[in-house]
Amino acid sequence: MAENILVVGGGPAGLHSAVTLADIGANVSLVERDSFLGGNPKKFKYKFLFPDMQPADDVIGELIKRAEKNDGVKIYYSSNVSNFKENEKKFDVTIKSPDASETKTFDSVIVATGFEHFDPARDAKYSYQLFDDVIDIKDLERMMGENNFVRPSNGQPPKNVAFILCVGSRDRHVGNQYCSRVCCTVSVKQAIELRERFPDCDAYIFYMDIRTYGFFEDLYWKAMEEHDVQIVKGRIAEITSGPNNTVICKGEDTLLRGPFEIPFDMVVLASGMEGGPQSSEMVDKLGLELNEHGFLKPQNVTLAPFKSNRKGIFLAGACTGPKAISDSIVEGGAAAMDAYIYAVKNK
Amino acid sequence: MALKEQEKRPVAAKGEHIIARHLIEDDYIKEEKNLVIDGVDVSGRWNTFIFSRVNPKFDRSFFSEIKKTVVGSRINRCWQCGMCTASCTVTPLHRRFNPRAFIYMMQLGNMKELKKYVDVAWRCVGCYKCSQRCPKQVNPAEMMEALALVMKKYFPEEVESKLKVDEDVKKIYEDMILGNGRLDLAKLHISSMRKMGRTKELVDRIEGGAVLKMVKDGRAFSLLQLGKPHGWKKSRQAIEGYLKKVDTIEKN
Numbered sequence: 001m002a003e004n005i006l007v008v009g010g011g012p013a014g015l016h017s018a019v020t021l022a023d024i025g026a027n028v029s030l031v032e033r034d035s036f037l038g039g040n041p042k043k044f045k046y047k048f049l050f051p052d053m054q055p056a057d058d059v060i061g062e063l064i065k066r067a068e069k070n071d072g073v074k075i076y077y078s079s080n081v082s083n084f085k086e087n088e089k090k091f092d093v094t095i096k097s098p099d100a101s102e103t104k105t106f107d108s109v110i111v112a113t114g115f116e117h118f119d120p121a122r123d124a125k126y127s128y129q130l131f132d133d134v135i136d137i138k139d140l141e142r143m144m145g146e147n148n149f150v151r152p153s154n155g156q157p158p159k160n161v162a163f164i165l166c167v168g169s170r171d172r173h174v175g176n177q178y179c180s181r182v183c184c185t186v187s188v189k190q191a192i193e194l195r196e197r198f199p200d201c202d203a204y205i206f207y208m209d210i211r212t213y214g215f216f217e218d219l220y221w222k223a224m225e226e227h228d229v230q231i232v233k234g235r236i237a238e239i240t241s242g243p244n245n246t247v248i249c250k251g252e253d254t255l256l257r258g259p260f261e262i263p264f265d266m267v268v269l270a271s272g273m274e275g276g277p278q279s280s281e282m283v284d285k286l287g288l289e290l291n292e293h294g295f296l297k298p299q300n301v302t303l304a305p306f307k308s309n310r311k312g313i314f315l316a317g318a319c320t321g322p323k324a325i326s327d328s329i330v331e332g333g334a335a336a337m338d339a340y341i342y343a344v345k346n347k
Numbered sequence: 348m349a350l351k352e353q354e355k356r357p358v359a360a361k362g363e364h365i366i367a368r369h370l371i372e373d374d375y376i377k378e379e380k381n382l383v384i385d386g387v388d389v390s391g392r393w394n395t396f397i398f399s400r401v402n403p404k405f406d407r408s409f410f411s412e413i414k415k416t417v418v419g420s421r422i423n424r425c426w427q428c429g430m431c432t433a434s435c436t437v438t439p440l441h442r443r444f445n446p447r448a449f450i451y452m453m454q455l456g457n458m459k460e461l462k463k464y465v466d467v468a469w470r471c472v473g474c475y476k477c478s479q480r481c482p483k484q485v486n487p488a489e490m491m492e493a494l495a496l497v498m499k500k501y502f503p504e505e506v507e508s509k510l511k512v513d514e515d516v517k518k519i520y521e522d523m524i525l526g527n528g529r530l531d532l533a534k535l536h537i538s539s540m541r542k543m544g545r546t547k548e549l550v551d552r553i554e555g556g557a558v559l560k561m562v563k564d565g566r567a568f569s570l571l572q573l574g575k576p577h578g579w580k581k582s583r584q585a586i587e588g589y590l591k592k593v594d595t596i597e598k599n
């Protein structure tokens with residue numbers, strides 16, 4: 001009889017886990033809390049993905065199609081795990097769907113519940129939700145995705161835009177000390193898109209460090225060298241309203257010393273990633289552990305990055321920390337392997 | 348007695364009473380020494396006003412202007428790592444000469460800052476060490492040329508007043524070139540020492556030795572009567588023509 005494996009979360013990581021497992025003959029149940037698959041990239045309608053500007057539809061759409069078409073994957077939409085019990089190295093799990101509740105026994109489990117976008121409204125200094133023209137990178141992704149990029153305050157195209165990095169990351173004040181890893185690359189990518197679409201709109205990036213690690217560096221160079229995106233060193237400490245319907249960024253020019261207050265038509269906050277309430281939910285329901293940053297904690301970050309603290313439960317994707325889609329997909333495959341081995345060994 | 352002293356008190360320096368006054372630049376403080384509004388005397392500190400520090404904007408038009416020049420075309424590449432300044436021949440001697448910072452000011456069109464460096468902006472000796480080191484191939488050495496163009500164009504008065512060409516030295520220099528077709532370093536050195544009133548030193552061990560050395564190793568060419576370079580007449584005419592042209596351009 002085929003192995004029964006549960007995958008929680010239908011983002012890039014969970015989708016790839018599910019399809020990989022089904023391809024080697026397992027019976028997969030994929031539980032997704034939303035009414036659609038694809039995770040955050042789908043939910044916030046990312047349009048073009050770094051590093052190579054592939055249309056998100058081609059990547060995420062393809063992952064979804066593979067899962068939906070696969071007979072070995074049973075998808076539970078708008079569902080969640082309501083009851084979870086270990087039973088002699090197997091797991092009795094109740095899956096609650098809108099119109100049914102089903103209890104099954106699984107040989108192993110993959111948790112791929114992903115991340116939440118940091119809500120910039122939590123950090124009052126950035127005046128998010130106070131001024132219409134202060135948005136964040138997920139809002140901008142969505143606006144670009146909907147082909148509707150204008151100043152929210154007046155519907156006009158902006159003449160200059162400031163990106164502010166490290167919003168909700170690397171800041172004790174908001175409780176997040178870690179680097180969210182993708183926001184630098186997302187910001188330079190968006191600055192390029194902006195300059196491509198609106199050559200008359202200047203783009204500035206306020207940074208403390210630019211962490212476009214590995215080959216993502218190409219986008220950073222491209223933004224400067226081909227699109228004249230200007231980087232300015234200094235973190236913005238305050239956003240206030242300015243003359244002529246502008247928003248003012250107050251910061252320090254740390255290269256020349258001294259404060260500045262520059263008005264912009266629009267400000268884009270590079271808000272980071274958080275473990276979100278779903279990580280705590282997995283801790284409560286499945287008996288997992290959180291790390292000091294609020295993400296799910298692997299048994300050993302180096303030797304066993306996909307194993308959780310509980311035997312038979314595995315972790316994949318952004319639920320264990322900020323990462324890119326490619327990493328999440330790689331982890332989905334790796335966790336699938338771990339979960340399959342566990343299931344086969346304990347039959 | 349106390350009153351008398353008070354009357355004699357000198358007029359307050361601008362913004363004197365502001366706490367942590369040193370944090371605010373002079374330009375940002377407006378204060379009228381004598382001001383009466385509606386019959387009320389609001390002289391001195393009573394009318395002190397601190398301008399908002401809101402910069403009008405980063406001036407990208409300036410950036411575009413630089414970028415269009417041959418020497419400044421790579422201004423968009425610079426990410427301010429400072430390898431140029433770190434390797435610069437001149438910076439250790441003139442700490443205010445900082446290629447990295449100048450490029451940044453040009454990127455952001457920060458004319459207010461740039462203006463403060465009119466006196467040192469010309470110090471580049473063209474050794475190209477910076478360009479050899481620069482990881483982004485910005486070619487900062489040539490960016491310093493762009494800087495010189497900027498200074499001339501936007502701050503002509505400051506350039507005129509702060510950078511006085513020493514006419515005597517210029518004449519010696521030109522005479523040497525036009526007369527012999529060669530620079531006579533020993534002669535140049537001697538005339539500059541003379542100008543500084545240091546003729547005595549010329550015969551001491553160090554200076555005298557240096558002159559002797561120049562003669563020996565051939566740097567003091569005309570002293571050895573090497574003669575003019577081949578086909579000098581033509582070159583000389585070209586140089587004279589050029590100098591005349593520059594002269595008329597500068598006069599206009």
Ligand SMILES: Cc1cc2nc3c(=O)[nH]c(=O)nc-3n(C[C@H](O)[C@H](O)[C@H](O)COP(=O)(O)OP(=O)(O)OC[C@H]3O[C@@H](n4cnc5c(N)ncnc54)[C@H](O)[C@@H]3O)c2cc1C
Nearest residue numbers: 009011012013033039040049050114115278317318324325
């Ligand atoms: C603004 C922004 C732009 C980005 N752009 C790019 C890019 O261009 N290229 C790139 O490589 N990466 C990008 N990333 C990173 C990318 O979003 C993540 O790497 C990726 O989404 C992680 O995939 P995941 O499957 O681990 O998590 P998620 O995408 O978060 O998916 C998790 C899924 O689990 C579901 N879920 C959560 N909790 C439960 C639960 N309790 N029960 C059931 N289901 C649950 C969620 O609904 C969701 O569908 C970007 C990130 C941000 C913030």
Ligand code: SF4
Nearest residue numbers: 166179180181183184
């Ligand atoms: S990726 Fe960049 S913007 Fe994001 S937290 Fe790290 S340094 Fe800050």
Ligand code: SF4
Nearest residue numbers: 425427428429431481
């Ligand atoms: S010019 Fe080159 S070396 Fe100098 S700061 Fe810019 S990138 Fe660095």
Ligand code: SF4
Nearest residue numbers: 435471472474475477
């Ligand atoms: S070329 Fe000019 S700026 Fe560059 S290292 Fe030499 S003196 Fe310094």
